[in-house]
Amino acid sequence: SMIAAAVFPLNLRLAVSDSERFTAILEKTISIGMLVGIPIAVGGILLAEPIIALLFGQGYIAAAPILQVLMATLIFSFPLVFLSNAIFAINKQKNLALAYLFGMLGNVALNILLIPQFGAVGSAIATLISTGIITWFVWYKVRAIHYFKVIPKLKKVIFATIIMAGGIAMLDYFGFGILPTILVATAVYFGSLLALRESLITDIRSIFKK
Numbered sequence: 001s002m003i004a005a006a007v008f009p010l011n012l013r014l015a016v017s018d019s020e021r022f023t024a025i026l027e028k029t030i031s032i033g034m035l036v037g038i039p040i041a042v043g044g045i046l047l048a049e050p051i052i053a054l055l056f057g058q059g060y061i062a063a064a065p066i067l068q069v070l071m072a073t074l075i076f077s078f079p080l081v082f083l084s085n086a087i088f089a090i091n092k093q094k095n096l097a098l099a100y101l102f103g104m105l106g107n108v109a110l111n112i113l114l115i116p117q118f119g120a121v122g123s124a125i126a127t128l129i130s131t132g133i134i135t136w137f138v139w140y141k142v143r144a145i146h147y148f149k150v151i152p153k154l155k156k157v158i159f160a161t162i163i164m165a166g167g168i169a170m171l172d173y174f175g176f177g178i179l180p181t182i183l184v185a186t187a188v189y190f191g192s193l194l195a196l197r198e199s200l201i202t203d204i205r206s207i208f209k210k
């Protein structure tokens with residue numbers, strides 16, 4: 001959100017003066033959001049039980065599936081921050097309001113459908129799906145005006161996340177605690193990105209130039 005706030009004035013200017021650079025900045029910022037969101041989501045899913053145990057005690061381990069579903073939501077919510085900025089910059093706020101309306105109605109309907117059978121996990125699933133609906137809708141509307149590509153830029157991020165997940169599994173096998181595991185997993189992830197020469201790391205600085 002800090003990056004999104006910093007980039008927003010630049011987006012406002014570029015949306016009317018330099019469409020090509022606006023699209024390039026949009027691609028970079030969404031990709032950076034995914035660079036952060038994907039490993040947090042995967043790490044949170046894998047470490048949900050020890051995180052719950054650390055924060056609330058062993059008696060709350062049953063809540064781990066709820067946390068796992070909510071962590072998956074981050075894959076949508078991180079890029080949504082930048083997409084929301086973009087849709088304001090191109091003066092299409094009505095589309096954002098419409099997206100949240102669809103998401104809200106979908107969330108209510110899914111809660112009614114899922115909570116009786118799945119309880120709190122069902123509510124978390126409803127949040128995941130409704131956030132996905134909002135993100136998809138805003139993504140589609142922005143892309144229709146400023147065509148951008150993000151998924152091809154995430155190959156190294158996904159590969160580094162897989163390496164990180166393998167590291168988490170290995171640390172869990174050898175009985176490492178949750179805090180050392182988080183620290184090591186973070187180091188493994190960013191170390192993998194550096195070894196893979198992921199350009200998004202340097203792009204974090206470059207998006208603020210001019």
